Amino acid sequence: MTADLRTRLGTLELDNPILAAAGCAGTGRELAQFFDIARIGALVTKSVMLEPHAGRPAPRMAETPSGMLSAIGLQGPGVEVFLQRDLPWLLSRGGRTVASVAGSGVAEYAELARRLSAVPGVAMIEVNLSCPDPAAQGRHFTDDPAAAARIVHAVRSHARSDIPVFAKLAADVPDLVALARACADARADGLSMINSVRGMAIDPATLRPAVAGGMGGLSGPAVRPIAVGCVYEVHAALPEVPIIGMGGVRTGADALEFLAAGASAVAVGTVNFADPSACVRILRELEELLEERGASAADVVGAAHRPMGAALGR
Numbered sequence: 001m002t003a004d005l006r007t008r009l010g011t012l013e014l015d016n017p018i019l020a021a022a023g024c025a026g027t028g029r030e031l032a033q034f035f036d037i038a039r040i041g042a043l044v045t046k047s048v049m050l051e052p053h054a055g056r057p058a059p060r061m062a063e064t065p066s067g068m069l070s071a072i073g074l075q076g077p078g079v080e081v082f083l084q085r086d087l088p089w090l091l092s093r094g095g096r097t098v099a100s101v102a103g104s105g106v107a108e109y110a111e112l113a114r115r116l117s118a119v120p121g122v123a124m125i126e127v128n129l130s131c132p133d134p135a136a137q138g139r140h141f142t143d144d145p146a147a148a149a150r151i152v153h154a155v156r157s158h159a160r161s162d163i164p165v166f167a168k169l170a171a172d173v174p175d176l177v178a179l180a181r182a183c184a185d186a187r188a189d190g191l192s193m194i195n196s197v198r199g200m201a202i203d204p205a206t207l208r209p210a211v212a213g214g215m216g217g218l219s220g221p222a223v224r225p226i227a228v229g230c231v232y233e234v235h236a237a238l239p240e241v242p243i244i245g246m247g248g249v250r251t252g253a254d255a256l257e258f259l260a261a262g263a264s265a266v267a268v269g270t271v272n273f274a275d276p277s278a279c280v281r282i283l284r285e286l287e288e289l290l291e292e293r294g295a296s297a298a299d300v301v302g303a304a305h306r307p308m309g310a311a312l313g314r
Contacts, residue, residue: 003290005283005297007041007264009242010164010189012124014041014096014265017297018255018283021246021269022047022100022126022168023072027086028093034276038094040283041265045086047102047128050111052078062201062210067220067248068270069201071211074102074131079115091121100168102128106154113158113165124164126244127155127188130195130217142170142195145182152186164189166244171223171230172197177237190242191234192267194227220270224248228261235262235302250278252285259297260304 005016020031022044028037037043055075062069076082082099090097099122101112109127116122129142129151141147148167156165167183169176171194180191196217201210210216227247235243245263248270249255255266271278290297303310 003287003296005287005290007297007301009124009166009244009265011162012164016041016283016287017259017263017265018279018286019044019098019244019265019267020272020279021267022098022128023070024269024272027082028090028095031272031276031279032093035280036093037090038096040095040279042096042098042123043090044098044126044267045082045090045100046076047074047100048079048082048112048116049074049076049102050079050108052076052081057212059211062203062216064199064201064218064220065222067218067222068273069199069211069216069218070196071213071216073213079112083115083119087119087121096123097121098124098126098166100126100128101155102131103151104131106150109151110154110158113155117158117160117163122163124166125155125159126166126168126192127152128168128195130168130170140170142179143173145175145179148179149182149186152183152188156187156189166190166192166242168192168195169230170195170197171226171247176230177234180234180238180241184238184241188241190244190264191238192244192246193234194223194230194247197223197226219247221248221250224254224257228257231258231263232261232304236305239302239305249282252282252287252289255282255286256289256300259300260302262302262305264298264301 007017056073167188199218231245245258246267
């Protein structure tokens with residue numbers, strides 16, 4: 001029997017729990033050359049800002065052992081281009097759209113939520129909190145639970161009530177559970193975790209940082225154990241809050257691991273650069289693993305928290 005892959009993220013029900021992660025799929029055009037983007041649960045867009053943003057100078061990306069270091073700097077054409085060009089294209093392809101948003105303060109995030117809510121087609125908003133806070137000497141909003149809560153509250157207050165708002169959290173923070181709880185208390189409908197982990201690589205030829213600005217975000221298989229641990233820890237503390245898990249997913253078994261840790265959905269990121277058909281392959285592999293267990297996707301969410309021998313499936 002075919003496994004039931006349906007999952008629920010707040011008020012949003014998806015046909016399956018596999019998403020394309022923000023920043024690794026653009027707005028879908030690149031991946032659409034390799035598979036029908038309507039086949040996956042949803043596509044999370046590259047973070048949208050109010051105004052066009054050039055991003056950081058090159059070099060922006062560097063390979064690392066079992067991962068990738070990136071310092072793109074939220075490059076993008078701004079919300080108007082997204083609304084006039086990218087969102088209509090996504091809707092024409094039948095894809096479910098999760099709009100990632102980024103900004104420099106409460107007012108900017110609030111305006112993005114208002115603009116995205118004014119048009120049909122955005123299924124969810126993901127709040128990228130890994131942005132510098134000008135009022136805190138450039139520290140990221142995700143570093144301070146109170147600052148993160150203010151951003152989430154502003155987005156939730158200005159977004160349409162039928163659009164779930166998920167807060168995207170980083171792992172390298174003083175107290176992840178406190179951050180997650182602050183976002184939930186600020187009326188986030190769910191959480192996405194984890195964002196890339198801050199790191200650095202040195203080019204052995206030049207003895208200079210491998211990416212401009214020195215520090216970048218590490219993603220890929222190297223961060224998966226960190227990400228799974230974060231999902232497990234937060235689900236244990238906030239079991240009623242839905243989670244989109246991400247970080248180094250390459251196979252259906254990796255996706256199953258995140259579901260067992262407590263995620264209701266799984267976002268696929270860095271592997272798309274090497275294997276642009278990865279999302280549908282991972283979906284197929286996950287479905288096969290669930291069929292072997294006689295389980296649905298919902299059955300295995302949080303399975304790692306249950307007593308040994310607890311029943312799964314039908």
